[in-house]
Amino acid sequence: MSRQITAWLQAAPMALVMVGFLVAPIVMIVIVSFWGATEYSIYPAFQFDNYQFLFGSPVTYAVFLNTFKYAAITWALTLLIGFTVAYFLAFEVRTLKWQIALFLLxxxxxxxxxxxxxxxxxxxxxxxxxxxxTLISWGVIDEPLEWLLFSDFSVILAFVHLYTLFMVVPIFNSMMRIDRALIEAARDNGASAAQTLRHVIIPLCKPGIMIGTIFVTTLVMGDFITVRFMSGSQRANVGRLISNDISLLQYPSASATAVVLLCTVLIVIALLLRLVDIRKEL
Amino acid sequence: MTTISKVRYSRRSLLKSGAAAVAASALPAPMVWGQETKNITLRQFGTGVSNLNEVATKVKEDLGITLEMTALDTDSVTQRAATQPDSFDIADIEYFVCKKVWPTGNLQAMDASRIANYDKIVGIFRNGKLTPDSTIAQGTAPHTVGFVEGPAGKEFVDNESGWMTLIPTIYNADTLGIRPDLIGRPIESWAELLNPEFKGKASILDISSIGIMDMAMVCEAMGEIQYGDKGNMTREEIDKTFAIFTAAKQNGQFRAFWKTFDESVNLMASGEVVIQSMWSPAITAVRSRGIPCVYQPLKEGYRSWGGGIGLSTSLSGMELDAAYEYINWYLSGWVGGFLMRQGYYSAVPETSKEFMSENEWGYWFEGKEATGDITSPFGDKLAGAGETRDGGSFEDRMGAVACWNSVMEENQYMVRKWNEFLAA
Structure with a gap:
């Protein structure tokens, strides 16, 4: 058997899995997004109605904007918290045993x-x-704070709570690979802690930060359940548009929204990957 | 499908063992049939309202049929009935859903002559009239989608043709639920839902087909819109209705929207919301936690709904017989009593009476003062002696129905507007 055939055979199982479980469903979604729907069924067609309705409604733009808002704020907060936690674990905790213990925690x-x-x-x-x-008993406030629940605040709080770990893990991983000699060298050359952080650690953590960013943004942009529960159905993101359509049996319309969301997320990731070449850095 | 193969498999494995093979061949056919009903499994799905484990346990006890229950929210129920015909044997759906599901051909018409208590089913489900002189409310009244012209009928007919789409099981008259302790004044109109006094403390349900009706009741009560038929709105009426509610939403009138029964209970019990669309047993659930909650009768009347059991087209033979047996059992009283003690009505009230105490019957059905404690089937105390049911007797409540849950001709447009309303 020639080497080329062997190579093809070796790649085949993975390729088949990808085609069957990733490419095919996406192709189906794209196809259905041009179909039409009645109240209880969908019928094959090639029409732009779904997209027309989607782009023709001001609500769509507001919802996409809201989705980006959630993604941006959540990203900033998870990055800040995630980086700090990872820094503590990687540089402040001295022994490997404790690092692993705290990481598991x-x-x-x-x-x-x-x-x-x-x-x-x-x-x-x-x-x-x-x-x-508690706040009332401490005398901090007289009236209960209404915005704590069923608001943007509660949605973002839940996102940060749910997704910070996705930032911690890759950043921690990058930090552990940094050669400690580099940090010693920085100090020997008179760099302050802040300068070391800015000129040595952060650049070397870029791949970790980027992977964490991709995790967090895609998770937040694709989410619908957190937004539904934490906002008491008062706020919307694109995921909720899709889930509402599905629950109302409007599959073609849901597919069209999904296609637009998928393209948006892919564009965001393409932009992110231009900033850091993950392949090279890994 | 799977159940049939299961039965066959068990018969085959029975035949394999020698002694049983002799017995099976020697016994007359009916005995074999009797043996096999014990093995029949019927898969039923519906909303949490009537998909109760107690019913499954009791039917196993009485008939030997295994009932596999799946509880879903209203939208998912429609979705499953319309798109996954092989995933169920029995669909427990609402009458208005029937309008969407029947054209798919996933359900088969039922022979009324095989329903023992057919003649005792209340008039609402047969000719639409509670009493001979009642008027029929707006919306998808159950009798309008209750019959088709024959076993394979595709069109609904307006007479008692003897072929039923659904066998009515439970129904109720819905209104707003309130927390009297947190409101502290009488509430008499649907318009109160948008009263700025309750800013940030109101809620409606996020199920478009039902929510739109509650909205219509509110807009009409406010005097903002006069509907031709709330159950079948024009596009302009839909637009106007959503305009009013979107403005209210943006002003922060609503604390949250709810989609499932439990969410409505939690919103009310925690005091997040003091006035909202609600279902009767949700009120009961709040009260059984010792929190005051009233199912407030309102002067504009009730929004009503009815549920029924439909049979999957794929049911046949022994399993179809078992399904009829189950339906007859369902209407024979035990389930009715069980549901009525939670605040619903049974389609055949007179059979349920035998399964309720005189006090319970008086309280729940006749609107009389309770003579002793009223407890739910789960043992929680719901009312004490001297209390009466919110809204009064069966005739008072079901006689004041202003509209039925519906599917309108402009449904698709409404659904899109609903989605926009949620996102607005």
Whole structure:
């Protein structure tokens, strides 16, 4: 058997899996997005109605904007928290044993379902919840804070809670690969801690930050359940548009929205990858 | 499909063992049939309202049929009935959903002559009239989608043709639920839902087909819109309705929208919301936690709904017989009593009476003062002696129905507007 055939055969299983479970469903979604729907069925067609309705409605733009807003704010907060946690684990904790122990500690909440982790905020943040009653008993506020729950605040809080670990892990991984001699060299050359951070650590952490960024933005942009529960269905992102369409049996319209969302996310990722060449850095 | 193969498999494995083979061949056919009903599994799905494990346990006990229940929200129920015909044997759906599901051909018409208590089913489900002189409310009234012309009928007919689309099981008259302790004044109109006094403390349900009706009741009560037929709005009426509610939403009138029964209970019990669309057992659930909650009768009347059981087209033979047996059992009273003690009505109230105490019957059905504690089937105390049911008797409540849950001709347009409303 020639080497070329062997190579093809070796690549085939993975390629088949990808074609069957990734490419084919996406192709189906694109096809269905041109179909038409009645109240209870969908019929094959080639029409632009779904896209026309989507781009013709001001609500669509508002919702996309809102989706970006959630993604941007969540990204900034998870990056800040995730970087700090990873820095602490990688540079402040000295022994490997403790590093592993503390790292595992970070993952413990993730042993439960993320729906549970999200919903448990609801009684905590509610009008008569723990947060409000504590603040009132401390005399900080007189009236319960309404914006704690069913607001953008609660949605972003839940996102940050759910997704920070996705930032911690890749950044921590990058930090652990940094040669400690580089940091010593920086100090020997008179760099302050801040300068070391800015000129040595952050550049070397870029691949980790980028991977974390891709995780967080795609997760937030594709989410619908967090937004539904934490905003009490009062706010919307693109995922909710799609899920509402599906629950109302409007599959073609849902597909069209999904296609537009997919393109948007791909563009965002393409832009991110231009900033850092992950392949080279890894 | 799977159940049939299961039965066959068990018969075959029975035949394999020698002694059983002799017995099976020697026994007359009916005995074999009797043996096999015990093995029949019927897969039923519906909303959490009537898909109760207690019913499955009891039917196993009484008939030996295994009932596999799946509880879903209203939209998912429609979705499954319309798109996954092989995933169920029995669909427990609402009458208005029937309008969407029937054209798909996923359900088969039922022979009314095989329903023992057919003549005792209340008039609402047969000719639309509670009493001979009642008027029929707006919307998709159950009798308008209750019959088709024959076993394979595709069109609904307006008479009792003897071929039913659904067998009515439960129904109720819905209104707004309130927290009297947090409101502290009488509430008499649907218009109160958008009263700025309750800013940030109101809620409606996020199920388009039902929510739009609640919205219409509110807009009409406010005097903002006069509908030709709330159950079949024009595009202009839909636009106007959403304009009013979108403005209210943007002003922060609503605390949250709810989609499932449990969400509505939690919103009310936690005090997040003091006035909202609600379903009767949700009120019961709030009250059983010791929190005051009233199912407030309103002067404009009720928004009503009815549910029924439909049979999958793929049911046949022994399993179809078992399904009829199950339906007859369903209407024979035990389930009715069980549901009525939660605040619903049974399609055949007189059979349910035998499964309720005189006090319970008086409280739930006749609107009389309770003579002793009223407890739910789950043992929680719902009312004490001297209390009466919100809204009064069966005739008072079901007689004041202003509209039925519906599917309108402009449904698709409404759905899109609904989606916009959620995102607005």
């Amino acid at each position: 970070c993952t413990i909440p993730f042993w439960t379902s993320n729906i549970i982790r999200m919903i448990s905020w609801i009684p905590f943040l509610g009008r008569n919840g723990l947060a409000n009653s």
